[in-house]
Amino acid sequence: MVLRGWRLVLNRVIFIPQRYVLGIMGLFALANSFTMRVCLSMTITQMVTKTAPSEHIIGEVCPDYDQETNVTKDITPYNSSSVFVVRERYDWDEATQGLLLSAFYYGYVITHLPGGILAEKFGGKWTLGLGLLVTSVATALTPLAVYLGGAVGLFIIRVIEGLGEGTVTPAFVLLLARWVPASERSRFGAMIFGGAQVGNIFGPYLSGLIMADGGDWHNVFYFFGGLGVIWFLFWTVLCYSTPNIHPFISDEEKKFLNDSISASGLHKKLNPVPFKALLRSKALWALMLAAVGHDWGYFTMITDLPKYFSDVLKFNIKETGLMSALPYVAMYICSFTFASICDYCIHKKWHTIGTGRKIYTTISATIPAIFMMLASYSGCDRIAAVAYFIVSMAFMGGFYSVKINPMDIAPNYAGTCSAFSNGLAAVSGIITPYLVGLLTPDQSIHQWRIAFWLIFGVLIGTNLIYVIWGSGEPEWWDDVDKYGYPPDWKHGPLKKRREDFEKKVVYPKHDHSPIAAD
Template sequence: MTLKGWRLVLNKVLFIPQRYVFGLLGLFALANSFTMRVCLSVAIVKMVKQVSSEGHILGETCPDTTNYNTTDSVLTTNSSNLYTGRDRYDWDEKTQGLLLSAFYYGYVVTHLPGGLLAERFGGKWTIGLSLLATSISTLLTPLIVGMWGAFGLFIMRVISGMGEGPVTPGFVLLMARWVPPAERSRFGAMIFGGAQIGNIAGPYITGLLLANDGDWANVFYVFGGMGIIWFIFFSLLCYSSPNSHPFISDDEKLYLNTNVVASGLHKKLDPVPFKAIFRSAPVWSLVIAAIGHDWGYFTMITDLPKYFSDVLKFNIKETGLMAALPYVAMYICSFIFASFCDFCVRKKWHSIATGRKIYTTVSSAVPAIFIILASYSGCDRIKAVGFFVASMAFMAGFYSSVKINAMDIAPNYAGTCSAIVNGLAAVSGMITPYMIGLLTPDQTIQQWRLAFWTIFIVLVGTNIIYLIWGSGEPQWWDDVDKYGYPPNWKHGPLRKRSDNSEKNVVYPKHDHSPVAKD
């Protein structure tokens, strides 16, 4: 059968709207990326030699109820010779913090290049090849660690981070091409909520793989292999825009071309207006809000398993389960918040901008309170886990607010803006694991409480800034042809105009629409 014939068959067989196929593949993409991101947080418990808690401060550590006669316990240094798996490493808390933060050193530097590549060449291959690189580096991690120890692990985690950097800006750009504004909260929850699937599956599956003295290398083999399988399906079924999709239905293509506002769907975009973007208050307020969220979120996904293991004294299997529970709540609530937000926007009960600010507050201030309550729960395991679950449940409002706000203010340059926002915010991931290692050298409750108070201050402070300067409206620099230049713009034209020259445009005083001279 010819290629055209196959396309006709697929058009009839794949009756599901292709934007939902894209959404489902996006969900699995984020799930795979986060399993590879967070697996080290649990695996490192079995990669290092555990030290005895005898030297800890009396009254500031929880009682260790672990039965060391069971094979799924966390072994002490004195009994490490009983372990028959791979070598364990003598890495202190600062070294572990540096290794856990290594991912974000690579993650930060590829955000902006990834966004630019996605806008130039399309989101499909930018995302696909990037996650393929992460998958391969994850597969090779045990081999490299065996050869070069902590240095090798640091390098492989940096490479994994570089591979995942373009994923968020790439998907934001694809959503700007594929998803109408009234559906964006739901698709944002569907796709970026896949991160919570990864956060659920990663620690839980890792705990199962490591139980009964399982080889820690299997963690990297399993998740790296799953990433490669995802790449095969994504490369066959996903396309960068509805107009380039070979077997999308005519009805869906017409619907998307009518309702998607991104000009880049229909014409070649002008160069990215960097000088206007970097002077935009809504962009910088979005950056600050994202920094606040990531400060809390990355601390949770990176260090919460260590808190459960080293402070609350869960064994490795329990640690995987307990670390997954908060993300189950976050995943469920992401759909609840997103559906309600879209419903309110459609009913015109509030504007897009108001909705973004409401759910930014829900995902920042409320979790900050529950994190502090958890820190004052002491050794009450049930209460502490309950507060952490509640904290992550409310953090789900992020997917209806900050995560998709770049599409609101810059639908044409959503990839670049998202790259700037997420790239700068991801610096939190470089700082927080190392900071936790410095603040909690003895893994005491009091030391962790100080770390949680730091999270509280950052979350609340950044939320206030977003409430003042955040926006949900397209900015003038996103489409100069449509909006014109503001009256106070004194930095020259964003681009050279070949026809309808700049000198033929008058900048109005009260709106951004260009008015031709008579």
């Protein structure tokens, strides 16, 4: 009775459409998940012992403009107003640091596909919520893991964080497919997935403030892990897997969503995932490779850009936090701009959904690739380098109009398709930090330039593949009852329905479309 009374009160008080409540909570979820993901990129600059560059460095090495100030802060545990805790610094080389920065993605990749399948079976609410709760608790336990196990302990706890967070994107894509009409998808995609940029903005910036002037890096993990637990408590009360089970959604909104959303999973139980058709889909493979290209550049930036600002351009920790946040401010703003333009053009029928996805894939790949290269050739010019990185990440925001492409090609199996695309792309997060560590042992500009040329090639190549084979139309295997089998399908039926047996359906040798027997 008490629960019912609360539901009646909420139904009267909450006048905001519930899909927007979901969108706002999704924004906070992605924001907090990315602060927990990227905070190590900042803290590791204060966790490791700084070594002098070797004499055989090839290429430019920038002067340390704040050398005297930095030395004073490193060795002075006490001043007139504060007492600082002096933590042990670890002797981890660049390759080890790269491995630790990539550890998160080992777990992140593993749970993508199970996360998508679980979301389709049990709903996105608990799959996503419990996953982020695991990440939040593991983040808060990170200092303890480092104390007990050093680099090995840090690697293990980061893998656990990734295991929890791997469910987030597949579950959210499925939730959007259940909650958001096609004409609003780009905006909601930008709203929710743009939360990643909020995390990328506040993660480095707040971490820099917490650690400035001798602050303890332990507090960074306690702070962001605690925020994740608080978010989970609100999520359990306010958000639900579909409009039809939401206890205080308005009747008008529920009717609108049921009438305008095409995913049949909203109205009936889905059949098992058609893996043999899904894995033969050119549109899905094109999306997966486009996501690999985007994440190759994106993950290099979120994991290694703080190190570039700190170790190459020699910003101090407070400046590094601010400089690392600025590119994501631009990316966040531009993601909404691009998404609104894309939705408007689709609504006006100026171009199709597929054409829009290809336009913004190209924008988010080619322009960032060019400006990353310009940044690498700007040498020790701090202002130019930061400006080029800001422009690069701003245009990378166009990819959020493409990230929702699984809802276009497979609204019923959007969770699984998103798991494939985002999961394969996340392999970049395993490769790039370790590879950058190997390519930049001395943190010289010349060594970093090689890493940026590699990003350039991956972005341009994967974009061309998507432009050729990408699609914005539903694939036939998403709803065989509606679309039937294509003429060239030679791999047997995707499912055997009870009514097929009742009608004695037979499948001809060369045509696998079901037909009734005479």
